[in-house]
Amino acid sequence: MKVSFIGSGNVASHLAMACKNANLTVVDICSVNIEHAKDLANKCDARAINSVHQLNKNIDLLIISVNDDALTEIAHQLKNTNIPVVHTAGSVNAKVLVEVANDYGVLYPLQTFSKSKTVELTNVPFFVEASTKQFESNLARLVEKLGAKFQVANSEQRLHLHIAAVFACNFSNYMYTVAKELTDQHKLPFDALKPLIIETAEKIASLSPSEAQTGPAKRHDVNTLQKHLQALSYKPNYYELYKLISEEIQKNQNS
């Protein structure tokens, strides 16, 4: 199976490496930034190009992993090339690729990828949408080769999955960022919070998040909430965030 990539960001990098490790042939890595393309292409024995017009058309699948904003423009450039094509964006409709080929769709890995950390794809669910049943089977085979988990979702379901993932991943990570800034500011060891962060995430395997909820807001511990808000008053944005989320936790509990 021969695949090419447009994009050289976090998702493209992890998927291209996963393809190589699964013994697929990675043909082209295309990126407007040729240096980025070269870096990734070197790692997966591919060719680096910086224009979609240079793409080798003799491939089984083209995977587009670019900023959601850039996707429409690239789809336009690829019009009628008839290369089987998917994008990897959670919140972009599959239809954006309808004029590229008969076989078009989406391959959305529900995971967070940072370039400097390897991610095991085992158990990672890939949500797939395809224009035909045959193309869906081809994509299922690819997901299986990568060792990941195949699931089907249409564009609307994928949008809601993406929003849920933003809360579960991007926003919880931002909460860690605030915690780190608070410990740094008071010369306290952020490392001391790491077992807590892991336990909080692991709890969800056996408890629902609302069962797992602890803390002063959940306990309606008014004195502590007041002390915390007072201690945060020097930092208005953290104060607001603390107040809003605590109120939400208390509302949620009562509902």
Added chain:
Amino acid sequence: MKVSFIGSGNVASHLAMACKNANLTVVDICSVNIEHAKDLANKCDARAINSVHQLNKNIDLLIISVNDDALTEIAHQLKNTNIPVVHTAGSVNAKVLVEVANDYGVLYPLQTFSKSKTVELTNVPFFVEASTKQFESNLARLVEKLGAKFQVANSEQRLHLHIAAVFACNFSNYMYTVAKELTDQHKLPFDALKPLIIETAEKIASLSPSEAQTGPAKRHDVNTLQKHLQALSYKPNYYELYKLISEEIQKNQNS
């Protein structure tokens, strides 16, 4: 070493069981709710009582684990009993116990405890404050027996640690709660988010939270942010939360 507990909530339950498992003698479990006291006392071969006046004074340590709001009242009831005493609250000054005994202090385990899930105390940091060096050594020995990690923090440092823990644990758990509600509402599998939640937490072992940040806000992906806000417009509190945290992520990145 003989210890007793006032309180029968999440923290008291986990610490009492950990004491029993470490072959310490748990003497009394005191709770205004005698049924709760009995439940816990049965599990750790202790006596259940519902008034502090019934406490056996021939013990090495009394651990008070109650709502922060109830602590002042209990300290008042224990005035001059002279039993070595600690509380476990992150945000209450050690001084609240100054009139109870010469040996008073705080034993603050930086962890999230839910009754229905066992927590391994290995690597859990216990932040200790003590009125005397000798009492601090006694508490260090206890922490060691529990297999946990001994660290010293004064009341002000502990307050800031507690606030950081609220963000890192209670608030990230609330983000999981929102994610679950969104997937439930659209009949999508919340389980699909679990590998993502674990990976997000595990990333922090090797990357700082700001390095680990991903998602549409971080990428300044304006189209996606707009789509998500539009999709959340039916749920004003999630809309506000999404908007506020996305703005914070973008500000944080620029600073």
